[in-house]
Amino acid sequence: MRAPTGIPELDAMLHGGLMRGDVTLVVGSAGTGKTTLALQYLINGAMKFNENGLYVTFEQMPAQIYRDAANFGWDIRKLEAEGKLRVVCTSPPVLAQFVESRNPIDPIIVEINAKRIVIDSISHLESFIPAPELRGELYRLVNHLKMKELTSVFTAESHEVFGDHLVVTGVGLSFLVDCIILLRIVEVQSSLKKALTVLKIRGSDHDKQLREFEITSQGIEVGVPFKDLEGLLTGTPRRTTEERFAEAFLKAAGKGK
Amino acid sequence: MNETGLQELSEKLIGTEIKAELLRLFHMNPGILDTVESIARRIGRMPKDVENEISPLVELGVLRRERFGKLDVVSLNTSKDREVQEKLAALIERGVKE
Numbered sequence: 001m002r003a004p005t006g007i008p009e010l011d012a013m014l015h016g017g018l019m020r021g022d023v024t025l026v027v028g029s030a031g032t033g034k035t036t037l038a039l040q041y042l043i044n045g046a047m048k049f050n051e052n053g054l055y056v057t058f059e060q061m062p063a064q065i066y067r068d069a070a071n072f073g074w075d076i077r078k079l080e081a082e083g084k085l086r087v088v089c090t091s092p093p094v095l096a097q098f099v100e101s102r103n104p105i106d107p108i109i110v111e112i113n114a115k116r117i118v119i120d121s122i123s124h125l126e127s128f129i130p131a132p133e134l135r136g137e138l139y140r141l142v143n144h145l146k147m148k149e150l151t152s153v154f155t156a157e158s159h160e161v162f163g164d165h166l167v168v169t170g171v172g173l174s175f176l177v178d179c180i181i182l183l184r185i186v187e188v189q190s191s192l193k194k195a196l197t198v199l200k201i202r203g204s205d206h207d208k209q210l211r212e213f214e215i216t217s218q219g220i221e222v223g224v225p226f227k228d229l230e231g232l233l234t235g236t237p238r239r240t241t242e243e244r245f246a247e248a249f250l251k252a253a254g255k256g257k
Numbered sequence: 258m259n260e261t262g263l264q265e266l267s268e269k270l271i272g273t274e275i276k277a278e279l280l281r282l283f284h285m286n287p288g289i290l291d292t293v294e295s296i297a298r299r300i301g302r303m304p305k306d307v308e309n310e311i312s313p314l315v316e317l318g319v320l321r322r323e324r325f326g327k328l329d330v331v332s333l334n335t336s337k338d339r340e341v342q343e344k345l346a347a348l349i350e351r352g353v354k355e
Contacts, residue, residue, distance in 0.1 A: 047310040061299070080288075087288040091295040097325045103292050104323065104330050 003051065003116065003151040006044025007037075009222035010181075013198050013207035018179060022141050022202070023152045025122070025173060028183030032194060033215050034155040035060070036072070037183070038118040040219045041153055043074045044114045046084035051151075054108060054117035055087045056095060058124040062087045071221045083112050092128035095119070096137065099144045115151060122154040122173065127188070134170055142176050183213075196222060206238040262350040269317050270341070275302060275310040277288040283320065290332045318343065 004017035011017045018024050018041075026034050026054040042053035057065060065087055069076045069082070079085035088106055108114070129137050145152045156173065176182055180199040185192055196213045197208045209225035230238055271277040278300045283289060289296065297307040311331060314320040318337035323330050 062288045089286055089289045090291050093328060094291060094295075094325070094330055097328060097330075100326055102325060104325055104332075 003045070004049060005037075005041045006048050008041060009211070009218055010196070010220070013209075013211070013222070014179075014201065015204060015206055018151055019201065019204060020151050021146055021149050023145060023154065023176070024179040024181060025154050025156055025177040026181045026183065027156045028256045029158050029160050029185065032183035032185060033114060033213070034157075034183060035065075035068075035120055037181070037220050038120055038151035038153050038155050039065070039069055039074070040072075042085060042116055042118055043069070043076075043219075044078070047081050051082045052112045053086075053118065054105075054112065054114045055085065056105075056117065056119045057087065058091060058095075058121070059091050060089075060120070062089050072217065072221075086112050086114070091124050095125065096128065099137075099140050108149070109148065110133040116153075117145065118153045118155070120155045121157055123157045135176070138173055139176055149235055160225075171196075174200075186226075195226065206255055266345055267342070267346065269313055270319070270345070272313075273310060275300070275306055276314065278302070279307070279310060279314060280319070283338075287333050287335060290327055290330055292332060296331060324346075335339060 001020055002011075002014075003019035003020050004011045005014070026037055028034050031088050039055065042055055055065070066076050076085060076087060080087065088105070088108065090104075090166040094104060098105045109117075125138070125141075126134060142152075148234050154173075154177065179201045182199050184195045184197075184198050186195045189191075194213050194215070197210045198208070200206075211222050211225050213220055213222040215221075228239055271280060279296070282296070282300055289299075291299070293308050293311060294304045296311075297304040300307070310321070311320060315322045315331075318334055319341055321332050321334040323332075
């Protein structure tokens, strides 16, 4: 029923992993780690769970992806040679052909027996498909992937790095996908930290806490929930009332001595 | 040495700057599956110039061009590319020996 990401804490948050056959949206601003998370999902699928994967990229060239992945110890070229992973670099008009009966992506899925797919990023389709048709075309793409029984991850760029006005995507994609993972940069005591939360999973419970995560030499590592802070998603958290009360109490107690 | 063969093959492969750029692009990024217009953008050239240079590489079999709907999609033909590389290497080796 589940396709584990292979990131233990994230899988625990998802109660075992992504729901098999679902489409998950990983949304975040530039530099939050969307591509790393998506790649890690595919690499772990191929290496740990015997589930081959296809990575579709638009702007980022495969050579750069190979290099960046090597920094985490992931040898994509080797996985490609073994037929476990394939990186396809294309443009939105070609991906749009994917839903046609004859298209360039299907033969690759069959060839490597792909069970997982990443489209990085779905935001690029917005520049190609006219706005009135976009939601309908995304709906078609989502259903096409489901019919192929692929467990899919779309990345999407959020333009707001900070602020309390969070728009996941402008075309209602959040209603079309089954799961949303939000990556966010937050400022805590004058330091920039990365936060991750699961906004929704259709048909399943999930951890609703906002957790700190880091991009380490092994990839993404999710840590403990942020404590004693509220308003983290605005990017500028405040201490909770309880925390402020506790501090005031301790100060008063100190004066009384 | 079969100098004509070597010259002809290398001319077909890397006879112009754009051809060399295209081969470099596809060798470094074998997963490219794209339109001529987009490939041109990836190497910072104009589509009409790239179109002219892609055709000989398609004729040679190193690149593959397939029609999907209204789009012509170009990709690297890895097996043929390897074959051509081996042929080129053999011609060069023969030339060195002679």
